[in-house]
Amino acid sequence: MNNLEINSVNKNSYLNNKEIENHLTKIIKIITKNKFKKLLLIPPDYTRKSSSLGLITEKLYFKLKDRVENIDILPASGTHDPMDKQAIKSMFGKIPPEDFLEHNWRHDTIKVGEIPSKKMKEFSQNQLSDAVPLEINKNIFSEKYDLIISLGQVIPHEVVGMANYTKNIVVGCGGSQIINKSHFLGALAGMENIMGKDHSPVRKLYDYCQKEFLDQLPILYLMSVNSSISDKKTGLTKIKGIFTGSDRDSFEKAVAASQKENIIKIRKQPKKIVVFLKEDKFKSTWIGAKAIYRTRMAVADGGELVIIAPGIHKFGEDREIDQLIRKYGYVGTERVLNYLKENNDLKNNLSAAAHLIHGSSEGRFKISLAAPKLSRDEIETVNFNYLDYDETINKYNLEQLKNGFNQINGEEIFYIDNPAIGLWKKI
Numbered sequence: 014m015n016n017l018e019i020n021s022v023n024k025n026s027y028l029n030n031k032e033i034e035n036h037l038t039k040i041i042k043i044i045t046k047n048k049f050k051k052l053l054l055i056p057p058d059y060t061r062k063s064s065s066l067g068l069i070t071e072k073l074y075f076k077l078k079d080r081v082e083n084i085d086i087l088p089a090s091g092t093h094d095p096m097d098k099q100a101i102k103s104m105f106g107k108i109p110p111e112d113f114l115e116h117n118w119r120h121d122t123i124k125v126g127e128i129p130s131k132k133m134k135e136f137s138q139n140q141l142s143d144a145v146p147l148e149i150n151k152n153i154f155s156e157k158y159d160l161i162i163s164l165g166q167v168i169p170h171e172v173v174g175m176a177n178y179t180k181n182i183v184v185g186c187g188g189s190q191i192i193n194k195s196h197f198l199g200a201l202a203g204m205e206n207i208m209g210k211d212h213s214p215v216r217k218l219y220d221y222c223q224k225e226f227l228d229q230l231p232i233l234y235l236m237s238v239n240s241s242i243s244d245k246k247t248g249l250t251k252i253k254g255i256f257t258g259s260d261r262d263s264f265e266k267a268v269a270a271s272q273k274e275n276i277i278k279i280r281k282q283p284k285k286i287v288v289f290l291k292e293d294k295f296k297s298t299w300i301g302a303k304a305i306y307r308t309r310m311a312v313a314d315g316g317e318l319v320i321i322a323p324g325i326h327k328f329g330e331d332r333e334i335d336q337l338i339r340k341y342g343y344v345g346t347e348r349v350l351n352y353l354k355e356n357n358d359l360k361n362n363l364s365a366a367a368h369l370i371h372g373s374s375e376g377r378f379k380i381s382l383a384a385p386k387l388s389r390d391e392i393e394t395v396n397f398n399y400l401d402y403d404e405t406i407n408k409y410n411l412e413q414l415k416n417g418f419n420q421i422n423g424e425e426i427f428y429i430d431n432p433a434i435g436l437w438k439k440i
Contacts, residue, residue, distance in 0.1 A: 017043060017233065018263055022254035022270065027240060033069070036255050040162075040235070041076055049160040049231075050082040053152065055181060056164040058088040059100040060300050063434055064166040064239055065249045067104035073162070074108050087114040087152060089165065089185025092192060092364065093300065094330050103293075114152055119331075122148035122188035126226040128218065133194070136214045136221075140201050141194065147222055148188025153230065164235045167256070167267040168275050169436035171306040171371050172199035174213035175271060177236050178264040179223040193363035195219070200346070200367035205310055209276050209436050211268045220261070233259055238270040241277055241435035242416060248291060250434055278440045282313035283418070283427035287409050291431070292324035298338065298382075298395070299329045302372040303433045305380060310438040311427070316378040319426075321405055326386035328395060329365070337365040342396040343380070345373040 021028060021036040028036075044052075056070040074084060086108065088096055095115045101108070115121070128145040153161065163181045170176035172184075172195065184192055199207065199215045207213035235257045239250040253274050256267040288304040295301040304320045312318050329335030337359060341352055349369045353359050359366050373396070374380050382392050385402035392399045409421060414428040429437065 018258040018260075019043075020254065020256050020258075020263065020266060022256075027251035027253055028255065033072075033252065033255070036257070037069070037073055037076060040073070040233075040257060041080070043233075044077065044160065045080065047160075051158045051160075052077065052081055052084045053158040053161045054084060054086045054164065055089050055153075055161065055186060056086065056105075057166065057181075057185075058090040058093055059096050059104050060093055060294060061166060061433070062104045062294060063243050063248050063250050063431060064237060065252055066164050066166060066237060068106070068249075069235070069237070069255075070164055071106040071108055073164075074105075074112075084112060085114055085152070085158075086112055087116060087150065087186065089163075089181045090116050090118075091185045091187070092118055092330055092334070094296075116150050116186055118187065118192060119189055121150055123151045123154060124148050124188075125154055126222075128191075128221060132218075132221060136218050137198055137201060138214075141198060143194075145194045146188075146190050147183070147226055148190060149182065149226075150186040153182065153186060159231060161230060161232045162235055163232055165237070167236045167238055167264065167271045168434065169209040169271070169307070171204050171208055171303075172196050172367070173215040173219065174207040174210040175216070175268050177267070178234055178261070179219040179227065181234075182227060182232070183219050183222050191222075196367035197363035200370040204306065204371055208306070208310070209272060209438075211265065223261075233257065234263060236264060236267045238267055238274055239434065241275050243431045243434060245430075248294070248431070275435045277435050277437045279311060279417075279427070279437060280440055282311060282316070282439045283425070284313050284316040285319065285424070285426045286312055286316070286429065286437075287319045287321065287414070287426050288429045288432050289411055290320065290322040290324065294324070294433075295322055296324045297327045297330050297335075298325060298372065299331075299334065299368060301325050302343075302368065304429075305372050305374070307432040307435060308429065308437050309374065309377075310436070312374070312378045314377050317381055318374070318378060319381045319400065319405070319409070320383065321402075321409070321411070322382065322384045323402070324386070325382075325384040334362060334365045334368075337362055338369065338395060339391070341369055342394060343369055343372040344396050345375045346370045349373075
C-alpha cells in the first residue's frame with residue numbers, strides 16, 4: 014500500500030468532535046478515491062474501552078456503511094475473552110453484532126511466515142534461539158478485503174515498550190507461538206528497561222514481521238494518543254491526537270506524543286499506591302496486573318501497592334493459563350526461570366511465564382489485593398497479600414480520592430483510578 018499519512022493533533026488541548034470528524038472525513042476520501050469496497054476494521058477489544066476507539070469505530074462504520082459493499086469488524090482481543098453482545102453494544106454502540114468476527118488465538122490462525130532462528134538470537138541477544146512461526150488470524154490473509162484499518166491506542170506497554178501499530182496485528186490477532194515468544198522476549202529484556210520507549214527487542218521483532226510478512230497487506234493504521242485521566246462517569250479518555258498512516262512514520266509521531274501525555278512523572282516514590290480497577294473491565298489478573306506493570310517504577314522499596322478490584326474473579330483469561338498462574342504464582346524472575354527449567358507446562362506457555370515475571374514486585378514491595386470474588390486462599394496462593402474488600406473500600410473512600418497524592422487518616426497515599434492509561438515513574 015502506498016505511503017499515506019494523516020495526522021490530527023491539538024497542541025493546546027484535546028481534539029473536539031469537529032476535529033475528529035474532519036480526520037475521519039479525510040480517511041473516507043482516501044477510501045472513496047481508491048474505490049475500496051470490502052473493509053475489515055480491527056479495533057481494540059473491551060479491555061481498552063477507555064481509549065474512545067469504540068466510538069471512533071462506530072463513527073467510521075456508519076460513515077462507510079452505504080459507500081462500500083461490506084464491513085467486518087475483528088476486535089484485536091489477543092489472549093483475552095471474546096466480547097459478548099453486551100460488551101459489543103457498550104463499546105461500539107449501534108453497530109450490528111452480526112458484523113463482528115471473533116479471534117481465537119489458539120485455533121483461528123494460519124501460518125504466514127517464520128522468524129528464523131538467526132533473527133530470534135539477534136533480538137534476544139542469544140537468549141532465544143528457536144525459529145518462531147508467525148500465525149495470524151485467518152481472516153486477515155483471506156484476500157476478502159481490499160482495505161484493512163487497524164485502530165488502536167499508542168501508550169506505554171510492558172511487553173513491547175509502546176503499544177499498538179504492528180502489535181495490533183501480530184499479537185492482537187496473532188497465534189500462540191508469536192504471542193508466547195514475544196511476551197517472553199519482553200520479560201527477558203526487563204520491563205523497566207523498555208516501558209515507554211519506542212525501540213525494544215520486541216518492537217524490533219514486530220517491525221521485522223511488518224516488513225517481511227505484513228507489508229503485502231492493504232493495512233492503514235489509525236492510532237490515537239489519549240489523556241491519562243478518564244471520565245468518572247463514562248470511563249473514557251479524551252483524544253489528544255490521531256495519527257493515521259501505512260508506515261512507521263505515523264507510529265513514531267504517535268509515540269512522541271504519548272511519551273509526553275501518558276508518562277506521569279512524580280516528585281517522589283510513594284510508600285503506598287492505591288489503584289482501582291473497574292468491575293466491568295478487569296475480570297482477571299491477566300488484565301488487572303496492569304495495576305502492577307504501570308506503577309512498578311513508582312512504588313518505593315518496602316512500600317505497598319493496594320489493588321481494589323471488585324470484578325476480578327479469576328487469574329487467566331484462558332483456562333490453561335489460569336491454572337498455570339494458580340500453580341506457580343507471581344514469584345519474580347529468578348524463580349520463574351527456575352520453574353521453566355523443569356516444567357514443560359510452563360515451557361509451552363511462555364506468555365504465562367512472562368506474565369508471572371511482570372506481575373511480581375521482584376520482592377521490592379508488597380502487592381495487596383482486595384477482590385471480593387476471590388478467596389483469601391486463592392489470593393495468597395499466587396503470592397499476593399489478601400485484603401478484605403469491605404474493609405478496604407471503607408478505609409479508602411474512592412469517591413473522595415483524587416488522582417495523585419491524598420491524605421487518608423494521617424497517611425499519605427498516591428491514588429490512580431485507571432492504571433491502564435499511563436505509566437507512573439519517579440522524576
